[in-house]
Amino acid sequence: MEVILAKSAGFCPGVQRAVNMVYEQTEIPERGPVYTYGPIIHNDEVVRDLESRGVRVIHSVDELAGLPKGTVIIRSHGVSREVYEKIESGGFDIVDATCPFVKRIHNIVEEQGKEGRDIIIIGNPDHPEVQGIRGWCRTPSVVIENVDEAVRFSRINAEKLCIISQTTFNYNKFKELVEIISKKGYDINCVNSICNATAVRQQEARDIASKVDAMIVIGDKSSSNTQKLYEISQKECGNTYYIQTLVDLDLTAFESIRNVGITAGASTPNHIIEEVHTNVRIKF
Template sequence: MNAQVKGAASFEIPEGRTVTVAKTAGFCFGVERAVNQVYEQIKAVKEGKAEGPIYTYGPIIHNEEVVRDLEEKGVTVLDTEEDLKALPEGKGTVIIRSHGVSRHIYDILKERGIRIADATCPFVKKIHRIVDEHAAAGDAVVIIGSPFHPEVEGIRGWGNTYTTVIENEAEAQNYVVPEGKKLCVVSQTTFNYNKFQDLVEKFLKKGYDISVLNTICNATQERQSEARRIASEVDAMIVIGGKSSSNTQKLYEICRRECENTYYIQTVDDLEPESVSSVRSVGITAGASTPKNIIKEVHTNVRIKF
């Protein structure tokens, strides 16, 4: 069986190829909930039940295809606090994405009389409450995660001057709890679970008065574990997701350690036929911001065309 792909040469598809798609691939609960909320707002404005315009504070998810579709339907992405402050008072709706935001973002919107549709993932909201409570109690808080990720920036915004973000072993080793402070450790929901355990171990060895709360989302742990298992069993692994998606980048890192032939793509157009044309087994997983239709398209092309 031969197939022409994107004008490239024909490739013989090996007989008996197996393609395994991770059951956990694609939208997680929080992302699906947030995306659905945007479409519900669009519908409400069309039906005259809500007043536009509709904004999201940052892209609703790290997926260019979805963001482009929402923009075509009239949703505007606001990227900065200055954008929020420039909105006409009392006009429109700002949707808070699943990553969540700092406390002061809510304050800005309330001061301007802007309606808020809060699509923050409930698991992220839980971390906000934990950090808020421990900061109010006078504790030091360490957030294990990527400091410039929007979820982590939002979490940090519920703490105080004793709230710190730590991403690697060197930072954990150098961290010193302020004198007289108890320590609370939480995690970005999409952080690598094994790395989280390693960093926590660094703190435990220092003998601090510490409470550790594993706030990594169960869906993230399951997605990472399944990706690791599949990658260890196949000849080539495909990881689908936006280039700015933190959880997809971590999936790629995990799979790359298990399978040398691991490829990170956003859509099927990014996949070179040569990468999978001669292998007998292919695994596919996807980040939490990847729609099912993109996963299905990649699966179909790998199984039939490449």
């Protein structure tokens, strides 16, 4: 059996940076307790390891009330301006691990708002990155996730619009939705804010899946970018498996398979990828 492992599989630079920053803070006891605003990444194994080192996950500013003062780490998804300011005013130190690509979007929507443009965010409205982005908009914003929403869209308050995207959104779907909105006649400034690492990962998954008999996508079930990889892979290869670790994979399903492709989301640690890759190769 031939096993093709995607070169882009695993931690992206933004996730690796955020995880490293949390581990670094656990090595500075004089800074006090370490908290992360939400799980630092969408991977239960990494979160559990950090918890074993004393890192506590909080999910709202209200949870900080009464807790010992310490350091709050903003995860790679970023947070709204209001959340940031409330943490700071509560007397906590802040370590901002927001992905630089996400931080760029915060700056863009602020500047576009100053120019009087309403903001359209192409993405998942329930995703923390998108919720954070909306918190930096100075003008009205709306989130569009699918074709139906794009077709139904009518202007918010302004004739001038800025369209940006969640960094992990499917690039081809982004282009499709932008094209639909662009036909409505608004003055539109469109910014492709899908990060390069995401675009490369998605294209590589598409290429590999089109050549193999089975595809394995590794990542946490709550990971948006992993879900996109699964959707892309499944379109090219109907025999696609979405797993979190090796335990979730039935290796007997690959006994008659000639070639297998493997990719992984941006929040998947390398040792999990290596374990899956090694076991699939050794087994057959």
